[in-house]
Amino acid sequence: MTAPHPPAAPVQVLELHDMTVDYGPVRAVEEFTGWVGNGEVVALLGSNGSGKSTILRAVSGIVPMAAGRVAFCGHWIQGMKPSRIVRLGLIQIPQGRLVFPDQSVEANMLLGAHSRGRPDRSVRDDIAELFDRFPRLAERRRQPAGTLSGGEQQMLAIARGLMARPRMLMLDEPSLGLAPIIQQQLFETLRSLADMGLGILVVEQLAHLALTIADRGYVLDRGQLVAWGTPDELRSSGRLVEAYLGSDRT
Numbered sequence: 001m002t003a004p005h006p007p008a009a010p011v012q013v014l015e016l017h018d019m020t021v022d023y024g025p026v027r028a029v030e031e032f033t034g035w036v037g038n039g040e041v042v043a044l045l046g047s048n049g050s051g052k053s054t055i056l057r058a059v060s061g062i063v064p065m066a067a068g069r070v071a072f073c074g075h076w077i078q079g080m081k082p083s084r085i086v087r088l089g090l091i092q093i094p095q096g097r098l099v100f101p102d103q104s105v106e107a108n109m110l111l112g113a114h115s116r117g118r119p120d121r122s123v124r125d126d127i128a129e130l131f132d133r134f135p136r137l138a139e140r141r142r143q144p145a146g147t148l149s150g151g152e153q154q155m156l157a158i159a160r161g162l163m164a165r166p167r168m169l170m171l172d173e174p175s176l177g178l179a180p181i182i183q184q185q186l187f188e189t190l191r192s193l194a195d196m197g198l199g200i201l202v203v204e205q206l207a208h209l210a211l212t213i214a215d216r217g218y219v220l221d222r223g224q225l226v227a228w229g230t231p232d233e234l235r236s237s238g239r240l241v242e243a244y245l246g247s248d249r250t
């Protein structure tokens with residue numbers, strides 16, 4: 001269903017209203033409502049199979065919604081093609097740090113600017129700026145991306161996403177397979193990107209780690225929203241911590 005009017009002037013960068021997603025007879029997400037504000041990091045938490053990745057896929061337009069609406073920066077985006085959603089500035093960083101392994105670090109970053117049309121001066125300026133932000137990538141700019149460490153590839157995947165000049169990033173378990181110290185750095189990077197005004201929605205198994213930098217979190221169980229709030233609010237529920245937030249506390 002497409003809404004007849006654009007949503008009211010957006011207060012939040014992303015708003016999900018009663019999102020329901022089915023895979024055939026399997027209901028993966030049921031009437032999820034939530035939002036991400038400008039400059040906010042929001043963590044999407046919950047046990048395996050609870051629907052977290054499905055929510056990201058549905059927002060990106062990769063899987064259709066059975067019901068509900070999604071507003072992004074003043075546009076209704078439910079039913080839109082993924083490529084159009086990307087052009088509006090909503091970027092999902094692919095899971096598993098998918099970089100083009102044979103291409104150089106710099107070439108991977110150029111590919112991230114694809115949705116901006118022909119490369120121009122501003123693309124070069126953005127690459128220079130991102131190399132300032134990620135000095136390890138700058139040092140390895142001519143190296144094939146496949147030879148980077150896991151943490152470096154994750155940074156490259158994020159840098160490539162930023163080349164599209166997004167207003168919001170979504171990430172699905174970005175910490176997977178990374179050493180604890182690199183996981184920490186990764187989340188600090190996400191925090192600093194949000195502090196520059198980006199909205200960030202991050203799915204994470206390491207709930208305690210995510211909650212060290214998140215502004216708010218949503219907790220899912222079998223497709224249902226079971227809790228939401230600030231990190232302190234979520235942590236203060238002992239039952240919730242035990243049931244859904246895992247034991248990654250360090």
Ligand SMILES: Nc1ncnc2c1ncn2[C@@H]1O[C@H](COP(=O)(O)OP(=O)(O)OP(=O)(O)O)[C@@H](O)[C@H]1O
Nearest residue numbers: 023026027028046047048049050051052053054055
């Ligand atoms: N393509 C698909 N076809 C059928 N069912 C699917 C498909 N993808 C996901 N599901 C089901 O939808 C539910 C939610 O899956 P989803 O991948 O969103 O969970 P998740 O919270 O991301 O889990 P995890 O933490 O393990 O990544 C699960 O029951 C899953 O089996």
Ligand SMILES: [Mg+2]
Nearest residue numbers: 052053054172
């Ligand atoms: Mg998942």
